Amino acid sequence: MQDKLNQLIEKHCETVKRSAEALGAILMRVEDGSMPPRAGIEEAEALAHQLKGGSGTIGFHEISRAAAALDDHLKTLCAAQDTVIIAGMGKAAALFVELAHAANTARPRSSALYAA
Amino acid sequence: MKSLQRITFVDDEPDIREIVQLSLEQLGGFTMHLCESGPQALETAPIFHPDLFLLDVMMPGMNGIQTFRRLKEIPEIAGTPIVFMTAKAQTHEIERYHSLGAAGVIQKPFNPLTLPADIQAIWARSQCENRCAEGAGQT
Numbered sequence: 001m002q003d004k005l006n007q008l009i010e011k012h013c014e015t016v017k018r019s020a021e022a023l024g025a026i027l028m029r030v031e032d033g034s035m036p037p038r039a040g041i042e043e044a045e046a047l048a049h050q051l052k053g054g055s056g057t058i059g060f061h062e063i064s065r066a067a068a069a070l071d072d073h074l075k076t077l078c079a080a081q082d083t084v085i086i087a088g089m090g091k092a093a094a095l096f097v098e099l100a101h102a103a104n105t106a107r108p109r110s111s112a113l114y115a116a
Numbered sequence: 117m118k119s120l121q122r123i124t125f126v127d128d129e130p131d132i133r134e135i136v137q138l139s140l141e142q143l144g145g146f147t148m149h150l151c152e153s154g155p156q157a158l159e160t161a162p163i164f165h166p167d168l169f170l171l172d173v174m175m176p177g178m179n180g181i182q183t184f185r186r187l188k189e190i191p192e193i194a195g196t197p198i199v200f201m202t203a204k205a206q207t208h209e210i211e212r213y214h215s216l217g218a219a220g221v222i223q224k225p226f227n228p229l230t231l232p233a234d235i236q237a238i239w240a241r242s243q244c245e246n247r248c249a250e251g252a253g254q255t
Contacts, residue, residue, distance in 0.1 A: 056225025064225055
């Protein structure tokens with residue numbers, strides 16, 4: 001069981017990096033106006049929500065916490081007017097930087113479930 | 117009490133499907149049926165005939181709530197307990213799942229090491245509730 005779990009953790013380490021990258025690309029498109037704010041925020045929120053649940057379950061608690069903070073902020077923007085969304089993008093970017101850092105520095109051993 | 121043996125798990129995230137399978141097969145000893153979407157569950161679950169469903173809420177296309185409602189319309193599996201597995205687990209959200217008729221809620225992130233025991237506890241409670249309901253119907 002532990003061997004299979006370790007393999008899954010190693011795979012998930014790469015998955016979170018790709019997901020964080022995709023999330024960052026969406027936020028950038030909202031920022032530069034190439035994506036409608038509401039649609040972009042909803043898509044980014046779904047990804048943050050997924051990262052929160054997935055990474056936490058696979059033992060990456062730091063990533064899960066950072067994703068939860070971003071998810072909470074994006075949820076408040078989902079129901080807002082475009083002007084409010086644009087005003088909230090600075091905080092979203094700051095929270096994303098924390099998430100990206102946690103995802104990019106994650107190693108299999110960072111998972112609470114990993115055993116050598 | 118009937119023992120829990122067969123579980124259908126529906127989640128669009130491959131890593132989550134994998135860790136749930138690992139946990140419930142290897143630690144729990146259950147027979148698992150994995151689905152990546154609501155439509156796939158609607159098509160294949162009546163053939164697998166699970167004792168219990170474990171259902172993600174946020175899925176693209178048909179979400180967990182919609183899947184729940186459609187599963188309840190299939191006579192062969194309409195009485196099968198359904199447990200939601202979700203990160204959307206604030207008090208009002210949990211109340212909503214219960215009011216729909218869910219047997220329980222597992223909050224994401226969950227602990228894969230204790231998941232089999234958590235599922236067994238929900239199963240035991242749902243069996244007990246069924247017996248109570250049958251008893252009340254007979255008096």
